[in-house]
Amino acid sequence: MKFTSEDIETLEQIILARRDVRGNRFINSPVSQKDIDKILFAGVNAPSVGFSQPWEFVVIKDLDIRNKIKESFFEENEKAKQLFKEKRADAYTQLKLEGIIESALNIAVFYKPSKHPILGQTTMKEAGVYSVVCAIQNMWLMARALGVGLGWVSILDPNKIKTILKAPKDRKLIGYLCLGHVDKFYENPELERLQWEKRKNINDIVIKESY
Amino acid sequence: MKFTSEDIETLEQIILARRDVRGNRFINSPVSQKDIDKILFAGVNAPSVGFSQPWEFVVIKDLDIRNKIKESFFEENEKAKQLFKEKRADAYTQLKLEGIIESALNIAVFYKPSKHPILGQTTMKEAGVYSVVCAIQNMWLMARALGVGLGWVSILDPNKIKTILKAPKDRKLIGYLCLGHVDKFYENPELERLQWEKRKNINDIVIKESY
Numbered sequence: 303m304k305f306t307s308e309d310i311e312t313l314e315q316i317i318l319a320r321r322d323v324r325g326n327r328f329i330n331s332p333v334s335q336k337d338i339d340k341i342l343f344a345g346v347n348a349p350s351v352g353f354s355q356p357w358e359f360v361v362i363k364d365l366d367i368r369n370k371i372k373e374s375f376f377e378e379n380e381k382a383k384q385l386f387k388e389k390r391a392d393a394y395t396q397l398k399l400e401g402i403i404e405s406a407l408n409i410a411v412f413y414k415p416s417k418h419p420i421l422g423q424t425t426m427k428e429a430g431v432y433s434v435v436c437a438i439q440n441m442w443l444m445a446r447a448l449g450v451g452l453g454w455v456s457i458l459d460p461n462k463i464k465t466i467l468k469a470p471k472d473r474k475l476i477g478y479l480c481l482g483h484v485d486k487f488y489e490n491p492e493l494e495r496l497q498w499e500k501r502k503n504i505n506d507i508v509i510k511e512s513y
Numbered sequence: 514m515k516f517t518s519e520d521i522e523t524l525e526q527i528i529l530a531r532r533d534v535r536g537n538r539f540i541n542s543p544v545s546q547k548d549i550d551k552i553l554f555a556g557v558n559a560p561s562v563g564f565s566q567p568w569e570f571v572v573i574k575d576l577d578i579r580n581k582i583k584e585s586f587f588e589e590n591e592k593a594k595q596l597f598k599e600k601r602a603d604a605y606t607q608l609k610l611e612g613i614i615e616s617a618l619n620i621a622v623f624y625k626p627s628k629h630p631i632l633g634q635t636t637m638k639e640a641g642v643y644s645v646v647c648a649i650q651n652m653w654l655m656a657r658a659l660g661v662g663l664g665w666v667s668i669l670d671p672n673k674i675k676t677i678l679k680a681p682k683d684r685k686l687i688g689y690l691c692l693g694h695v696d697k698f699y700e701n702p703e704l705e706r707l708q709w710e711k712r713k714n715i716n717d718i719v720i721k722e723s724y
Binding site: 363419447477512 | 514515516520521523524525526527528529530531533551553554555557558559560562563564565566568569570571572573574575578589592593596597605608610630632633634635636637639640642643646647649650651653654655657658659660665667668669670671677678679680681687688698702704705709710712713715718719720721722723724
């Protein structure tokens with residue numbers, strides 16, 4: 303299949319328009335099963351080391367479960383606040399950093415290690431986990447194309463999440479995603495807009511031939 | 514920005530048409546600087562934890578460097594072969610698993626840890642590395658849209674690659690990518706086509722509410 307210059311432009315637009323969405327932007331509106339299926343389909347068509355497809359997706363709508371997850375966020379966020387000083391501590395406290403309850407659904411994405419050797423994973427064991435991250439990025443882009451906001455919450459204790467979701471011992475939590483319709487997508491990343499971090503210059507991060 | 518049903522279809526087609534490309538498909542034809550820039554631009558517009566943008570890209574065309582990298586592949590691949598038994602060992606030996614020399618260029622993608630605390634990375638430290646993987650997946654999709662093949666080589670010793678590329682001590686190699694024009698993209702993943710692994714059924718990997 304050959305893609306046109308319009309197709310290339312479309313992909314670039316989706317990449318540029320993708321945002322990390324938090325609870326301040328989600329609106330109370332369900333996401334259709336058709337959209338959820340399309341997002342999961344994008345995920346399972348990600349690359350995976352040795353075609354191992356080492357991913358599992360727990361789709362969570364139940365509010366009791368989500369309230370328990372949110373408790374872990376509160377605990378970890380309290381610890382996180384201590385790490386930022388003065389002005390930055392004030393700014394941190396004012397940020398809305400998750401949308402666990404405000405979103406329409408959550409998807410916990412796990413890595414399931416294989417019991418047999420996986421082609422391509424024999425030296426760099428992390429390649430399995432990286433495959434799961436590729437799946438999440440595909441889901442994120444597809445969600446954005448569908449007009450569905452997605453936020454990745456990493457201020458969570460993976461072991462507590464595993465216990466809440468009754469995950470088997472060998473599974474590893476990679477990402478905890480909140481999905482839902484939004485009132486708007488920001489034009490720029492929220493942390494760039496708020497000048498929390500500056501955008502890096504491409505010339506500082508692209509290196510020719512070797513360091 | 515609102516995307517149309519045609520845009521959604523385009524994204525899905527690019528996701529489905531993306532392949533892991535090895536040396537048996539690359540053709541001897543340079544990739545334009547314009548295409549390289551578009552691929553890198555897709556990368557740096559990936560999500561990153563706390564907008565930390567913790568990525569660095571070493572663009573390698575030099576054949577002496579690539580030959581050294583390939584030595585690490587040979588060493589690690591010899592070890593890998595021992596892990597597969599009987600029929601699978603024969604099949605493994607026949608597979609072409611990289612395109613380090615056959616491709617037009619390589620890109621080594623590194624994670625650069627931050628010296629100050631990163632928002633969102635205080636509990637799950639891996640979130641920084643995951644951001645770099647999201648960048649790689651964006652690059653992979655953009656390469657495919659542009660008609661450029663990309664293969665991720667993970668049968669490499671990261672420490673040897675760091676030494677060859679003179680990478681600072683704190684950097685972590687996440688992905689080693691080979692890029693180039695191809696004679697064709699396979700319709701299905703090569704390892705699926707060769708029945709090395711079976712495609713998983715979505716019902717076996719999507720879980721409702723909890724395990």
